[in-house]
Amino acid sequence: MPADLDAALRNPVPDTLNGRLREFGTVRGRAARFAPDVSPFGGMPLHPEDGDWADLAALCGPGEPVVLVRAGDGPPALPIGWRLERAFPGVQMDGSAAPGEPDDDAIELGPADRAEMADLTARTEPGPWLARTAELGRFLGIRHDGRLVAMAGERMRLGGTGGAGATEISAVCTDPLFRGKGLAGRLVRAVIAGIVARGERPLLHASAVNTGAIRLYRQMGFEVSREMRFDLLRTPDGG
Template sequence: MSNSVHHAPSPSPTEPHILDNAAWAALTGPHAHLAERVGRAARYPTDVSPFTALDDPADPRAWDDLAALVGPGTVTPVTAVQTVPGGWEIEHSGEGVQMVDTALYAEPAPETVRLGPADVPEILGLIALTQPGPFLPRTVELGTYLGIRDRGRLIALAGERLRPPGWTEVSAVCTHPDHRGRGLATRLVRAVAAGIRERGDTPFLHAAASNTHAIRLYESIGFTLRRRTRFALVRTPDGQQETQDGEQQEAGQREERA
């Protein structure tokens, strides 16, 4: 059963870990059917998730592919990056934490309901009120989303987002302010984790480094800090310099032919 304590695998600390670039691993793995991809860059459809990812953030060719994928002068979020190449700009960046299940007690919650496309307007309303992170009209396609209703009204939810091979991210954990303090978020996280465990994956999650309340909650129920993360909103080169360079090269070729 899924309610036993589960210990995440511990790879060698000298080897790259699949969760170091979780979005890329998901977009080229279990979520490949959703991926929009150009070479070494990939993203989700813009109404599914804002995530874009690079095969290797240290490879300039991956950044060129990302620029081709999203277009010139476009602001896009990128994960697992520390710096950007020349011509790119960091519009905003933030610090976060990545936590993995090492001792979580997971169990189904009979009071939860499976949420689907028909529930999206209500989900978006709760997300707007509680701000757990981005949620878009087709985010429910990423995995299982569970909710708790009170007299028909959606008051809490949690679900699955990134799916690197062998792992599934718990995401969008939120509770209506009028119903906090009842343990609804914990029950939902345990229930979502139970479903993740049933298919053999290990739960993990992300939280803003400043959200100390959430981090303490996750630690108290069996998640362990794996690493600190950084996310960035970056602006792609506007293409003007490339156009100028191309025009100059063309003009030089015309002069040579003259």
């Protein structure tokens, strides 16, 4: 793996917002934050200095939540005024060896599907889903009797292109009435096929305690590559 891609994978938010998805957030110094209606994620160097914390606070505003994304095995040491509201350990999984496969039943979702996408994610809670999350990448779905019952898509896009980049698979969810039919796995493989066709590496994140999901993704060919953190913080109050 190229060293620059490895660094991006350890610290994905600044790389994404300084690169291919720059229009979806803001950057100040070495800190970066997605637009609040796109994603709650923010980032800064793995070993931040006081100025980096100040820049992230300025991007978010006083007393506002932000999910700090970074490689690591424990919550960050916070400066005075910052609060840790939820410590969330995760894992990053590399899909370089995961076979992709197009699916004839998978349809590409667009603006006309946004209301159903929001409804499905609200009922299944696959992770943060906000008003503009669907704009981040390509999303595929499966319908049953015209109703959207399963979905998977793309979120952060890291590094360069032409084989040097990586794309995160996200929003993998299935209507509870249709679970156990392999729909999510089919959609993940279809999303992988699109990522690989662009010459990129698929990856995904999972909760470190969600052993069932990790086991399923391992069966699909993913491997745990590193520990990650998705810690919910609150910036210092104004004044």
